[in-house]
Amino acid sequence: MARAAPLPVALLLCLALAGSANAERKPVGFYGLKNKKGDFSIKVTNWGATLVSVLVPDCQGNLADVILGYDTLRGYVNGTGSFGATVGRVVNRIAKSRFVLDGKAYRLFRNDGNNSIHGGHRGFGKVIWTVKEYVRDGDTPYITFFYHSFDGEQGFPGDLDVYVTYQLSGPYELSIRMNATATTKATPVNLANHAYWNLAGHGSGDVLEHELQLLASRYTPLDDTKIPTGQVVPVAGTMYDFRTPTPVGAHMEIVPGGGGGYDINFAVDGQQDAMRKVAFVRDPESGRALELWANQPGVQLYTSNWVSNEKGKAGEVYEQYGALCLETQAYPDAVNHPEFPSSIVRPGQVYKHGMLFKFSN
């Protein structure tokens, strides 16, 4: 177990935050994990328990960083796209920023029209996590982050202890394991990793030619405020049918400047809480591919519809459709939809979310 020295910029950030209400003096830094062969590595930061980079080879051994992000912590602090972040306490939208649980009404921050999105204006992707363990060597290097969310934080009920572990294994496997324990009150919990994937490499243009397969024969349609209607309907015969590998852009509405593209939840086939294959993505140019396994009822497909002129890593500028997000999750607004699988965690219960990304070329 070892801890990396925080970067100088981290110290500045730390001091800058020290005056705010809930600030503890925790250093913020970047941490790396690398496989033994040296051709597969990731970088993370405890700011938002965020995945910063993922370097994977193509069949000729050319490494590319396949997620969007920033070079500096300042970029993550300022950014609004949740690039690579651990989003919570509840990812996605909650209708009208309110819900009723055990007879009590709760109000949240409105930060998406009248709705609340991604846990509020300072969700788990915008707070400093503690580095609990950091094992950077060996066959299965890993890092574990911890965050204690307090009763009433961003409007949510009860204390919540949250752990996120990033680990490398297999030839080219990355697992992300999250758990959350409610200690005082029942609360909705829906955590997701918000990585933006581009298997040709970040900044290499749009992903409309990437082949996408989603093991999902149904999806949850939205009303005009982007809240699920409550229906779960078949994808067959719609633009949401990715049951066989299909180019991302094959059927989607493409609207310059935003408004087009996908931003919707699919109901993943199979037993809800079992680890099962969710998606397969392949860049036909480089041959890089990823298979995603997870144990959640849903997966949000978001095609970076609102990304525009975003200054990212290594001087690259990210544009619309420059990546796709596959956020495994509970169904959006589940807390207001008793007909959806429950997202409530009661004291003594443990929320567990496992993700496995298997890369190949």
Ligand SMILES: *[C@@H]1O[C@H](CO)[C@@H](O)[C@H](O)[C@H]1NC(C)=O
């Ligand atoms: C902060 O974010 C805004 C909006 O995304 C962007 O225009 C600006 O360049 C960013 N500033 C820095 C210092 O990254």
Ligand SMILES: *[C@@H]1O[C@H](CO)[C@@H](O)[C@H](O)[C@H]1NC(C)=O
């Ligand atoms: C927010 O709710 C109010 C009251 O119901 C409504 O008049 C307004 O149009 C809503 N705003 C948006 C952006 O949906």
Ligand SMILES: *[C@@H]1O[C@H](CO)[C@@H](O)[C@H](O)[C@H]1NC(C)=O
């Ligand atoms: C949550 O994850 C952490 C880190 O892996 C682990 O130490 C802890 O036992 C887990 N908690 C539960 C309740 O499984």
